[in-house]
Amino acid sequence: MRQFALRSTGIIFLLILWELVSRTNLIDPGLFPPPSQVISALVSLTLSGQLPKDVFASVLRAVAGFVLGSIAGLFVGAVSGRIRAFDAVLTPVVQVLRPIPVIALVPLAIVWFGLGEASKIFLVFWGVFFPVWVSSYLGISRVDKNYIWAARSIGIRREKLWLQVIVPAALPTIITGLRTSISLAFIVLVAAEMAGSYLGVGYRISAYHLVFQIDKMMGYIVLMGALGFIADRTFAYLVNRALPWYQLSVNQD
């Protein structure tokens, strides 16, 4: 509780400083609107119904792309991390595609999939796939062989080894990859929405920028930050709920 109070102090101080800087005309408030103005813009956008639609659309895209990209990344990473033949075939392909910055694919995605959901989900998928693949590949291929030996010598059957030993042993590495991918998913999503969309948080940031509606633009930027923060905390919460041992292992290292 005390820590919470301390942490809030920093944020409240930042807000007050921001408000004062704008109010005292140190910086043109037209260009750097005070938080009160940004908040009132957010309120009126919420009341008009536009903002909830944008948030819903963006969150749906982020979640869909993240879930699909993670599943694919986990699967390909696990298979190529453990099975030689797949490693030989898949890993070079992944390594060739991986260095392509996903932002560079934004225009291509619009050409291929249009402005709708498919292009956004594809881009988030692409952005999430590689870091998850890397963490899954490394996590699975570098499982401490002692775990496998220990399990085998207390009688586990080969087919149970995957679920009982290899996957849980790789989980800490995989979780780190997944968590990185969450922020990446939002970065990619905003870039994709800014480039072309019908609605969404990134779309509004770009549209309001072009017509100099800086308070609304900042409102959506702040909102984007809040969404990223909430997503990260939610993930951390779910991980700790589902895997109580995870936090213990991390603290120990």
Added chain:
Amino acid sequence: MVFRNFKLMLGILILVLVVSGCGRVSEEESRVTLGQGMGVLNAPIFVTNKMNFWESQSLQVNVRPFVAGRLALDSLIAGDIDIATIGDTPVVYGLFKHPNLRIIATVMESNRDEKVIARRDAGIDSPDDLKGKRIGVFFGTAGEYYAIRFIEAQGLSKEDVSFINLKAPDMVAALSNGSIDAYVSWEPHVQNGLRALGDNAVVFVNPDIYTETWNLVTTVEFFNNSPETVRRVLRAVVRGVEYTNANRKEAIDITEEQLGLSRDVLDSIWDDYDFKVVLSENLVTTLKNQGEWIQASSDLSKGKSLPDYRQVIIDQPLREILPVAVSIP
């Protein structure tokens, strides 16, 4: 002998020094960074660059291209560039937040540059069919203003269609893959759309709703610091416009190189553009009309009155260089 030769040499040396020295004083080089919005309407600047008319004004010009004048404006505001060619709409928008923007000359006027292009297979054969359609528009550009005026001229309102913000070059792809039913833009983007869609495309032009001006824009600060540079830029651009008008074929060749539109296409639309260096009442009027439109349609000017658009125009340098070009009091 030796002595006489020495005096001669000394004389020549002094003469050379004086001449070159004088030259340096009056013809000192200025550097200027120029942002250009890409479009057929920028042809005179393409010509000025290619023919390097800057050089005879002792200007060293660093040219930076932008997809749209609207984006060049961001750089101008940020101080990355000194002067930019921009349509009128972005300037009107920008003035609400940045009152230091100034127009020093119009270099082109056109009422046929902006167009609507639509897919026939989206059920659009006439402008009235746009009702309920998804229309790509580059927000903050003249295209947006034209789109609104166009829709209104059909007796429709903004709510009757859905405008989707898109960067001009992305519109072609979006229309091709059916993400949007139509878009509004300037050239070369409508011609590119025609090329991509072929017979499936239909183009609408309404010349009676808006005459766009393409302007040289700077900031108060740059003008006050470098009035002479601004005058030299104007002189070079005047030459560029004269050349453009006197050498249609060459000007088209240069524009083709910049925009990738074929000569034939450029030739067919070339007469839609009136290349001239002017400062006219039309500019003040169009700025004012758009200011009122923005005031009515957004809360950008909340609590503020519209600026005096006459004061946004700096006419003195052009008045000195080409008095006939200035028709505002």
Added chain:
Amino acid sequence: MAGHVVVKNLGISFTGKDKTIWAVKDVSLEVKSREFVSLVGVSGCGKSTVINSIAGFVPPTVGEVTVDNQPITEPNSRRGVVFQSFVLFPWKTVFENIAFGPRSRDVDEKAITESVDQYLKLMGLMKFADHYPQQLSGGMRQRVALARVLINDPDVLLMDEPFGALDAQTRIFMQEVVLNLWESTHKSVLFVTHDIDEAVFLSDRVYVMTAAPGSIKSVYDIELERPRHADIRLDQKFLLYKKELYEAIREESQKVLGPLPTF
């Protein structure tokens, strides 16, 4: 009588970048049923490799390893392994770690709970059943590791420097724990250590290995009466064994470390 381990002329090599490295060369040893045998040697002599080979983790390059006349092909719960680094599963609680073996064999869950509880009690870990290994001290972790192996009732217990990561006090405590367990269960034990005192205290027989690539240098039968208690360490015979072993090891460590520097 199960749990008779025979290692005959065992050699194990690993192929490096461009050369073959022999980890052990020509090792022969025997652990008779219910015997407690130690293998001592300097660091890097290949002691662990011998254990890994008997466990079935590493196949012999030459020679043969048999348990009860059966050649070893893969790991099996008849031969339990206790590691220096415990190798408990951090994603499982103490209870689940100990229950791992029986659960792998699909034993009835009620029977599992009973026997896990029994081992928790035996090891003094009742209060920690729902803790994760990360929350335990080193000595407790090694007791969990022991329980996890013993619950499978193996014929052979292979212990690879099991107390190497523990502090001196815990180590002595754990030696007595193991000794008591062995007295009551009489498994065959092969115990790898570099601690001479530990080897003499625990074993019926001690094999000393040469420096790498390891082979058997000498064998000592430790004829001290059982059951043994901590005070046996002060016994004259105990000290003599220690001295003999100490000299054998010292020769080998000088091969590795070189002679003592003179000041």
